[in-house]
Amino acid sequence: xxxxxxxxxxxxxxxxxxxxxxxxxxxxxxxxxxxxxxxxxxxxxxxxxxxxxxxxxxxxxxxxxxxxxxxxxxxxxxxxxxxxxxxxxxxxxxxxxxxxxxxxxxxxxxxxxxxxxxxxxxxxxxxxxxxxxxxxxxxxxxxxxxxxxxxxxxxxxxxxxxxxxxxxxxxxxxxxxxxxxxxxxxxxxxxxxxxxxxxxxxxxxxxxxxxxxxxxxxxxxxxxxxxxxxxxxxxxxxxxxxxxxxxxxxxxxxxxxxxxxxxxxxxxxxxxxxxxxxxxxxxxxxxxxxxxxxxxxxxxxxxxxxxxxxxxxxxxxxxxxxxxx
Ligand SMILES: [Zn+2]
Numbered sequence: 600x601x602x603x604x605x606x607x608x609x610x611x612x613x614x615x616x617x618x619x620x621x622x623x624x625x626x627x628x629x630x631x632x633x634x635x636x637x638x639x640x641x642x643x644x645x646x647x648x649x650x651x652x653x654x655x656x657x658x659x660x661x662x663x664x665x666x667x668x669x670x671x672x673x674x675x676x677x678x679x680x681x682x683x684x685x686x687x688x689x690x691x692x693x694x695x696x697x698x699x700x701x702x703x704x705x706x707x708x709x710x711x712x713x714x715x716x717x718x719x720x721x722x723x724x725x726x727x728x729x730x731x732x733x734x735x736x737x738x739x740x741x742x743x744x745x746x747x748x749x750x751x752x753x754x755x756x757x758x759x760x761x762x763x764x765x766x767x768x769x770x771x772x773x774x775x776x777x778x779x780x781x782x783x784x785x786x787x788x789x790x791x792x793x794x795x796x797x798x799x800x801x802x803x804x805x806x807x808x809x810x811x812x813x814x815x816x817x818x819x820x821x822x823x824x825x826x827x828x829x830x831x832x833x834x835x836x837x838x839x840x841x842x843x844x845x846x847x848x849x850x851x852x853x854x855x856x857x858x859x860x861x862x863x864x865x866x867x868x869x870x871x872x873x874x875x876x877x878x879x880x881x882x883x884x885x886x887x888x889x890x891x892x893x894x895x896x897x898x899x900x901x902x903x904x905x906x907x908x909x910x911x912x913x914x915x916x917x918x919x920x921x922x923x924x
């Protein structure tokens with residue numbers, strides 16, 4: 600049986616970091632993005648989402664060293680920085696907007712946390728602020744001690760130091776959802792201090808920009824509505840979250856034969872796959888780090904590499920992922 604391989608790369612912020620209001624934001628610098636595109640042009644063949652789905656359905660072969668670029672969260676960076684570079688090079692990108700941020704001009708909690716971290720270089724100061732908030736709410740929410748949470752959550756990851764992981768995990772997963780929002784909003788106001796609606800318009804693309812990219816050959820897929828960890832939701836709640844994003848995709852004119860879902864945080868479960876089948880999704884993207892090998896089963900949760908896994912210089916030699924791809 601033919602099993603197509605494809606190297607799928609995941610991007611988030613891509614901006615001119617030196618001239619950004621938040622140079623500390625964990626993003627890819629625009630210059631390095633251009634270099635990475637040149638590197639990929641030298642060694643890989645770019646494919647589109649539609650090619651990936653068609654090849655899967657018809658059993659046809661994808662080019663050797665196929666590569667697909669994916670961009671999560673519909674940041675304005677993707678319209679102003681990424682889109683012109685891709686267009687110039689005749690490359691398709693796949694973009695995944697969290698619908699609520701686009702249509703209701705809110706800032707996702709996950710992004711509030713990014714900018715809290717970027718606006719305060721002394722992470723210990725943020726932790727002190729969090730500890731005061733935990734103390735304030737300890738009785739009402741039956742919280743454990745501050746030390747308990749730090750011990751449990753402060754484990755460094757591939758890209759973040761322990762303090763940062765502690766702040767992210769505490770505010771994204773550990774605490775009760777209501778309390779999580781209270782503390783995140785408190786920190787956002789105190790440390791970032793910008794009106795949420797204005798900040799949202801500055802941070803994300805709008806509907807017209809998404810339509811413009813679609814008209815120009817880019818792929819737009821679902822990233823759910825409210826950007827929750829889907830595996831933490833009931834089947835019915837997942838159906839609602841994904842259903843709202845399907846309505847949005849239809850409203851901007853995405854071809855229903857090529858619906859794709861990119862899981863927020865890469866998180867999904869059996870219920871997610873069931874809902875995807877019900878809405879006739881053709882492919883899904885997770886954040887598991889690997890080369891994608893397309894089968895009947897894996898097509899609904901394809902792994903992706905991070906941009907940091909791929910060289911960012913046009914002259915770089917190929918790395919270990921090239922051999923595997
Ligand atoms: Zn996301």
